[in-house]
Every structure is written in C-alpha cells, then in structure tokens.
Amino acid sequence: MKNTTRLSPIERAATSLLEEKGFSVVPMLPCFPTHHKPAHLMALRITTELLYLKLKQTTRPLPGIPATEEFCHKDAEILRKLFPLRTATAAPHREIWIQNSTGRFTCLEVLDDGLMEVSHV
Secondary structure, eight states, X not given: OOOOTTSOHHHHHHHHHHHHTTEEEEEOOOBTTTTBOSOSEEEEETTTEEEEEEEEEOSSOOOHHHHHHHHTHHXXXXXXXXXXXXXXXXXXXXXXXXXXXXXXXXXXXEETTEEEEEOOO
C-alpha cells in the first residue's frame, strides 16, 4: 500500500506487518449509515489468501482466551455475519488483532464457533 496518510497509527502498524508477510493491503471504508467499520483492513496474498482484519487496542492485560473473547465478542459476531467462510474464489480468514500498550499485537482467528490465537506476527 503506497498511501497510508489516512490510516490511524494502529492501521499503519498492522499494514506494515502484513506487507512484510507478502500481503497487499486495502483499508475498508465505514458502512452507511452507522459509519462503523466491520473490518479495518482487507489483505490479499498472491496465493489467493484473503484476510478480513478488525483492529482493537487495549491498555489492560487480557489474561487468556475467555477474557479476550469477552473483549471482542461483538466484533467477532460482526465478522462472522458479514464475511462468511464460504466462497468459491478464495479461502478467506477473519481475524482480530489486539494491540496492547507496548504496541505488540495478539492475533486471533475468528472461527464459526469461537476464537483461536494465531502467531503470524
């Protein structure tokens, strides 16, 4: 992605990490009429890997998956509804990245029945 001037700091950090992993990244626009972003970024790798990414920030520690699921429950439900896993052209992934106060990301894949921590950043 060449023009990152309209991205927030967390979006720029995530974009940079994704581009290092070989993804092309596109910021998603807010939905009308609520102006809510169901996902912040969409990333596509040449190997037809499609990623819908929601970004969150926290200043408090999230001890374990139950606390993390509670923290991002609504966002996970929105990703499940708007971006189903069934598609003919690509194998999409839905992920939530949570940035802590040190700038480090915890990466979670949104499955149909819960969240699973992934460690690709």
